[in-house]
Amino acid sequence: xxxxxxxxxxxxxxxxxxxxxxxxxxxxxxxxxxxxxxxxxxxxxxxxxxxxxxxxxxxxxxxxxxxxxxxxxxxxxxxxxxx
Numbered sequence: 001x002x003x004x005x006x007x008x009x010x011x012x013x014x015x016x017x018x019x020x021x022x023x024x025x026x027x028x029x030x031x032x033x034x035x036x037x038x039x040x041x042x043x044x045x046x047x048x049x050x051x052x053x054x055x056x057x058x059x060x061x062x063x064x065x066x067x068x069x070x071x072x073x074x075x076x077x078x079x080x081x082x083x
Contacts, residue, residue: 007030008031008034008035010042012042012045014045014046014049017042017050018049018050018053020035021035021042021050021057022053022056024057024060024061025060029065032061032064033067033068036061036068036071036072036075037074037075039075039079040075040079040082043079043082054079
């Protein structure tokens with residue numbers, strides 16, 4: 001678990017992280033943004049379980065606020081390298 005500048009704790013425990021990413025649209029706005037900003041690091045910890053969540057995660061985020069979309073798009077180059 002890592003605390004972000006916004007005071008949000010990012011769960012790196014696999015079960016907790018999968019639960020958070022699976023239900024990202026139901027998280028508080030600050031928490032959603034924090035998880036998206038740390039997405040590549042979280043996916044590296046989760047491995048294949050995290051990769052399976054990507055399609056739904058992208059779909060959920062693309063329906064959300066613009067700042068979330070921008071944060072996700074900034075992660076794309078790192079995600080490509082990771083994948």
